[in-house]
Amino acid sequence: MQAPLPYHLTSGDCAAANLRAAGLPGTIHVWHDVLYEGTHEPGWPCAETLCLRARMLEEHTGGGVSFQKALKTLRNQYADLRAAADRSIVLWFDACLFDQTMLVHLLACLRDHPAGSVSQICIDSAPGLTRYNGLGELPPSSFAAHYPLRVPVTPAMFSFATEADTAFGHHDGAALRRLANLSEAPLPHVPPAAARRLLEFPDPETGLGRLEQLVLQAIDQGVTKPTALFRAVADLDTPPQYWGDTTLWHIVNGLALRRPPLVHIGGPTPRLPQWPGQHDYDDYVIERVR
Structure with missing residues (x-):
């Protein structure tokens, strides 16, 4: 029997389009949420958490995305992720706060509901780009070149991801500082992301992030x-x-x-x-x- 095709998951539509253009085997999916905003519990969400996330997305978009639309999207993407349990899941992310909060949340979810295999590709630089901001700037050829370099997610990575998902989801300043101060981490881009999140806490003097x-x-x-x-x-x-x-x-x-x-x-x-x-x-x- 032929093995199921890989399930590729990334954070943006531009990156997904170039992943498709790269001609990699499998299906391409975009995760929709802004996990540095609002609160959430670590790992797989309950129905109440999904409703809270949908309300947050409605507010964050100024009503551009309605509560019902956001809730439907959230329910569908978690259902799709659970249905991919028998497939090889490949997580494509970059080093920014948006992507790292998403990466650790997905790994925490996959720790709760394991898949056949999970690997990750985190691209933190690009040749020729002095100011690289993310996967959406990469051509299809770059995705094809990085695919063989994917790294299997280890138990230590899953455990660390749950710790980080808790810190980000609770906006826990002390926990984020512990993450930011790590010189080494199973997911090496999480400490800088935690440091950036801390910069958005209100300044003691100005009250501004x-x-x-x-x-x-x-x-x-x-x-x-x-x-x-x-x-x-x-x-x-x-x-x-x-x-x-x-x-x-x-x-x-x-x-x-x-x-x-x-x-x-x-x-x-x-x-x-x-x-x-x-x-x-x-x-x-x-x-x-x-």
Whole structure:
């Protein structure tokens, strides 16, 4: 009997498209969640946790993804993962916070519900790219070249992933600091990801996280249009960039909702749309409130 085809899992649509173009055997799947936002218990989620995650995604996207749509997506992807138990599961991720929180969560889930075999490929650099931010920047040929280099996930990796999933899911500062201070780890990109997550905790003096500070810094430098602000904040941040436009607009809107507000948003709506297709971002202006 022929062995089941591999089950490839990655974090973004661009990476998935290039994985398909690479012509690798198996099926390609994208995991949809923002696991550095909201809370979750480690490992396989219960029904209540799925509802909490769906509410978080609805809020994070400003209603662009409804609760019902998010809940259906979450239920389906966990069901698909469980159904792949007899297949070889290959996890494709990069070193950023977004991907590492997803990687450790999936490994914690697969520790709860083991698969036939699990391997991972974490690509943290790319030839010719001085500022490499993630898998979406890689050509299909790079995926094909890395596939033979996949690493089997060991019991130590599964155990460490559950520890990390707990720390990220609970936003546990002490646990994240322990992870960030590790000089060696079974999953070597988790400590830097934990360190980056800690930077988003409110600063004791300003009450702002790192990304909020960078937004204000860019606005103070004269950047007022959302698309230009995205580029400016990306340039100010340290790669790998873990956030996308939805997260950044969520941050900007949060700054406008502070009391007193730190920014003013002028445009067709009082807040920036947090999901594409609602309004033209060039119609908005973001200014500091002094």
